Amino acid sequence: MKPVRRKRSKMKRATIALLLGITGILLLVQVSGASYAFDGVPYPDKLDLVAHGTFKCGIYVGESYELAKPPCTRTFALPEDAKVKWARLYVGVWGGTERYTGWVQTTFNGHDLGKTPLLGEDDDNPNVYCSSHGVYWIFYDVADKASPGLNTAITNTNRGERGSKLDGRIYSVILVAIYEDEDAPEITYWVADGNPSMHGRGWAGMVPTTNDFVSVKFKGAIDPANVEKANLTVVYLAGNLGEPDYLEFNGYGVGRDDVANSGDGKTYGIDLKTFDVTRYIQAENSVLFLRGKDINGDGEVEVDDEGKREGEHYLHPVLAVLIARHKNTEKTLPDFSVEFALPGNLTEGENTLTAVVNNYGRLYEDDFSVKVFVDESEIYTEVVRMDASGIKKLAIPWNAMSGTKTIKAEVDAENAVKESNENDNVFVSDVYVLRKPDLSVKILTPVAETIKAVSVSSTAFSAKGITLTLNQVFAIMLILWLMFIVIRIQRDIKKKKFPVVVLIFVILCATLFLSACVDKHPAEQETGAGTSMLSYSIPVEIKNEGEAAAMNFELSLYVDGEKSVTKKIDELEGGEFITEELSIVVAEGKHRMRAVVDEKEVVKEFRRDNNADEITFDF
Incomplete structure (x- = not known):
């Protein structure tokens, strides 16, 4: 038995040596990461009225x-006699992480709604709300596919497919349908959806953010005295039983202190709950979702002084429906209103404005006109059909000139539709259009560096065309240590052959490390006997002479026609400049350097003839 134990011990030591060798290889591999802003879509702090x-x-x-x-x-x-006017089908999918991808496919009453890619942190599907660590809330507009009586939805994902890592389980499938009923009382309704991610500290990866509140504003005034009954229905994903969270309607608490509790522990992962809010109804109404409350006043919703949870770790409010049943006729005519949802900045050239038309009055299912003007010049006119959603969002293309502009939108400018209020059909706003970015670059005088000034990841030792970094020196020391272990194993195994597998592995490691240590351009270094290598810092000045910010572009430095350094610049505001220090190692003598900014033409610039600079310098 003793020889067997020694063999296992030696095998274990050899295995450890092998793993350490692999770790040494990994030290030479650059790991790239991506940040994921997961606080919610389309908004982190509110649901979108749809x-x-x-x-x-x-x-x-x-x-x-x-x-x-x-x-x-x-x-x-x-109902068997329902005439569906508006319907939206929702599907919740758990991805497992924002890095896993896959698909979801849904049929509704036999109609294939398509196979929708689930792309995690890269998702850009217009009907997919993906937030947090892979929580999906997908919607389909199905008014033309819904029918009276029984409706059936079937949803599948790529869970279990070969090579798929997506969790792919279904939180639930929810249908919201608005249907005409001549025998019903008059009802005012609001539907809001989205996928904000409420979470405590530490759930956003490396970013120590928190998201504690989500709001809903139910736009459009009603007469509270004419409300016989009002119900609020909410849907949550990822709620947990025993972790407190709160719901407020017009500032009044409803649902006690653990609203999202997985259906009192019966519907894991999802909550659909309805509350009577008749006594709290007002002319204009709102909802506030609270992840928890700071009970002990320490500034965080985490634990109280007794160690009890003050709120949910994470929670997704994804749907809110308010229904007000009226005693008498509430609204007799439609009431159009228009406004612009402007982008953060307008830049000269192609822009897209979003005009939002709302009908805050009675149901209107017919055509109306929308016109848009810039400085009294018409840039858009369209006939639009309103439906039971009461909302139309219109994309308005605009090729803008820089400077201050007055934009105006008019709905039903001809007064073809009789409305309860004709005074809110026009929206006017002054906006400023920024000049495009204009990047320029200039190489300043190179500065010689000492060994101490060299970055840890840059050249530390050089001689005759071989350049070693500190990481590579460590790797070679690791190889020597591995060889020492192998020699110990050889000494312990008396009169036995040297382990061939381990020997081959050590040789391969040494070859890989040393090949990685050789400079890519030995021909440039070996210019002659006794030629010394010099380390220089090349200062490069980048200016943005436009007004709009330049985002996510690169600065590249070429030495003697070959690309030496590339650096990514996240942002450069208009009218600002920065100086980047780029380190290079060159042989003594004259070298030609060329700096290029935004070589890939990511930034839409006013001009591009000033994006490069070139000098020759005697090092």
């Missing part, structure tokens, strides 16, 4: 089931 209106109707919201493996089949029972 439907509102007033008419004789019924509202269906259902159903809630626990997190389940796909495929999932869900049914939704609408």
Whole structure:
């Protein structure tokens, strides 16, 4: 038994040596990472209003089931005589992490809604809300596919496919349907959705952020005295039983201190709950989702003085539906309003304005006109059809000139539609259009560096064309240590052959490390006997002589026609300049240097003939 134990011990030591050798190899591999802003889409702090209106109707919201493996089949029972005016189908998918990708495919009443890619941190699908560590909330507009009676949705993902890492389980499938009912009382409704990620500190990866509140504003005034009944329905993903969270309607608490509790522990991963808010109804109404409350006043929603949780670790409010049933007729005519949702900055050249038209009055399902002007010149006119969503978002292309401009939008300018209020049909705003970025570059006088000034990851030792970095020196020391271990193993195993596998591995490691240590351009270094290598810092000045910021571009430095250094610049504001220090190692003598900014033409610039500079310098 003793020889066997010694053999296992020696095998274990050899295995450790092998793993350490692999670790040494990995030290030479550059690891790239990406930051993921996961606080929520389309907004981190609010849900987006997607439907509102007033008419004789019924509202269906259902159903809630626990997190389940796909495929999932869900049914939704609408009244047999329902005439569906607006409907949206929601599917929640758990990805496992924002780095995993896959797909979701849904059919509704036999209609294939398509296979939608789930792309995690790179997702740009217009009907996919992905936030946090891979929580998906997908929506499909299905008013033309919904029918009276029983409706069926079937959802599948690539969970279990060969090579797939996506978790792919389904939180639930939810249908929201607004249907006409002549026998029903008049109802005003609001539907808001999104996927904000509420979370405490430490859940956003390397970024120590928190997200404690999400709000909803139900735009459009009603008469609270004419409300017979009001219900608020909310849907959460990822709530946990026993972790407190709160819900406020117009500042009044509803649902006690653990609203999102996985259906009282019965519907893991999802909550669908409805509350009677009749006594709290106002002319204009709002909701506030709270991840928790700072009970002990320490400035954080984490734990109280007794160690009890003050809030959820993480939580996703994804849907809010407010329904107000009126005693008498509430609104007799439509009421259009228009406004612009402007981008953060307008820059000369191609821009897209978003005009948002709302109908805050009675249901209107017909055409109306929209016109947009810039400095009294018409740039857009269109006939638009409104529907039961009560909201139309229009993309307005605009080739803008720089300077201050007055933009104006008019809805129903001809007064073809009789409205309850004709005074909110025009939106006017002054905006400033920035000049495009204009990047220029200039190489300043190179500065000689001493060995001490060299970066840890740059050249530390050089001689006759061989350049070693500190990381590589460490790697060679690691190889020597591995050889020492092998020699010890050889000494212990008396009269046995040297382990061939280990020997081959050591030789391969040494070859790899030494090949990595040789400079890429030995021909440039070996210019002659006794030629010494010099370390220089090359200061390069970059200016942005435009007004708009230049984002995510590169600065490249060429030495004697070969690219030596590339550096990414995240942002350079208009009117600002920066100086970048680029380190190079060259042989003594004259060398030609060329600096190029935004070589890949990522930035839309006013001009590009000043994006390069070239000098010859005697090092």
